Amino acid sequence: MIDLLSRLVRDAIVAATEAGELTLVEIPEPHLERPRDPSHGDWATNVAMQLAKPARMAPRQIAEIIAERMSGHADIAAVEIAGPGFINIRLSAAALQRVLRDVREQGADYGRVDIGKGRRVQIEFVSANPVGPMHVGHGRWAALGDSMARVLEHAGFETQREFYVNDAGVQMNTFAKSVAARYMEINGVEVEFAQDWYQGAYIREIAQEIMDAEGPKWVEADPEARESYFKEQAYAQVLDHLKRVLHGMGVDFDVWYSERELHEPGADGLSPIESSIATLREAGYIFEQDGATWFRTTDFDDDKDRVLKKADGSYTYFAADIAYHKNKFDRGFDRVIDIWGADHHGYVKRMEAAVAALGHPGKLDLVIGQLVNLFRDGEAVRMSKRTGEMVTFEDLLDEVGEDAARYFFLRRSTDQPLDFDIGLAKEQSAENPVFYVQYAHARICSILRKAAGIDTADESVEIASMATALIPDDAPLHLLETEAELSLMRKLAEFGEVVEVAADQLLMHKLTRYAEDLAATFHQFYTQCRVYDPENLDLTSARLYAVDATRQVLANVLGLVGVSAPERM
């Protein structure tokens, strides 16, 4: 719709210029926006104000000329000039009614846009270290990244979800030592447990599982052999936990990328890390100093240069991450998105430097999400990974459920810290927005069942096909003309723009906001318009048509959020 209007405005300007009514060298791309105030119409443009200077005419006079040439189109009910020179456009009822036909025709595909044009984008998110259970912040990234993938797919991108597993660092050794020590304790052997090892109770649980499976035979084993065996066992358990929890909330990764691959020599004898450093060296960004190998990130606006290879010969985490990102681009992605917690934001500059130095400037989007603070009954829940005092994400899911968790995580803009109130998320009341939206969907299904004479308890009926059979294709939609009906259709028409903005700017909270808007608009419509009326079957079928379209769009937006659209609650 916006494209159509934009073209109409532009055509009007071109025509007026050709007719000599306007004197312009260049025709601008008109900017259309939705006025805040509904009395200003469905769309507005300030193009007349922008043209005032180049055309050397008063904005209102230009607006008159454009408006004159726009009116008369079947999709436009009115074109008005307002204020200093705004052109307010009101869509005709016919244009809005056509939206309903689009929804019915396109179904689950309604709202698709094509800003991606088939480009391949990879989204890397969560990427929790495999040394402990997922925490609540990881849950937020999981919800965010997965919805982002869904939205980008809806916007014409080919997407891939990837989890980077940091399974190669010293932390893995610390992790192994911690588990081994607990194992020894279980077997009554006194061991020293270092301050900086993992303190969490889950370490003991992992040790216990190994104990249960294999008995005490590792007590007498060579400490190194024990550690390396325990490392792999514990790692496997944690990875399994991560996959299980993520799958439980509907998040499935296409690729689990192991950092270890980056340290393995390839066909040319060089590991990916070594060869990516070689690439940077050829490009002239590498130097040696104090026995270490450095990457001159200050060439790219970083505060200081960064070490890639330490004096002791080992590589930094950053070196591995450079190799990893080189690998991503080598795999042919046109665009790469990383979602990081705010505690890693200090890392942004150097990563951007690396991607630019590798020859892919501008292809990396770093989304920095603020952290999650858990509250229970107004009290902050204190957590520390080090001391092991924590509510895991799995605990939270068990308590509030996947729908509430995912919905709450997406409700705030990502650069806003999230205060997550466990009590509120659990509450099944109007205070809880996820129920508000789901209720609208369930209510619609109930109306449809009612109109079709189907008992609410009958779960054998598939709503969508039932509705298609119930509501005729040629329902007299021209009967839909009250304000409540028009508002509903306007809101449905907005969905594509929401997808476009969410995809373009990676703003997932637009989805939940729209979902709540649409639900509210529907509830208002419902209050004012009786849908099922045996005395007026024409109007009934037209309204059922609108109601079913609303059901479809609610299902679509909830699908992007990753939350279920229940048919009864």
Add this chain to the structure above:
RNA sequence: GCGCCGUUAGCUCAGCUGGAUAGAGUAUCUGACUACGAAUCAGAAGGUCGCAGGUUCGAAUCCUGCACGGCGCACCA
């Protein structure tokens, strides 16, 4: 000390690349179910957009400075 993010109604937050009288939800008060789901709807009240300058036809939005809060600032990951 430096950097990033934030500061908007009592509370939690929107405000789309500068636009018209700054919006929702919630809390408070008042109304609406003997017809489709009241987990709903309608109305009232609630603001110095942290502070001070600047840019221009026009600023919550852009620039500068300051204040407050969160998070970072390793040859850790």
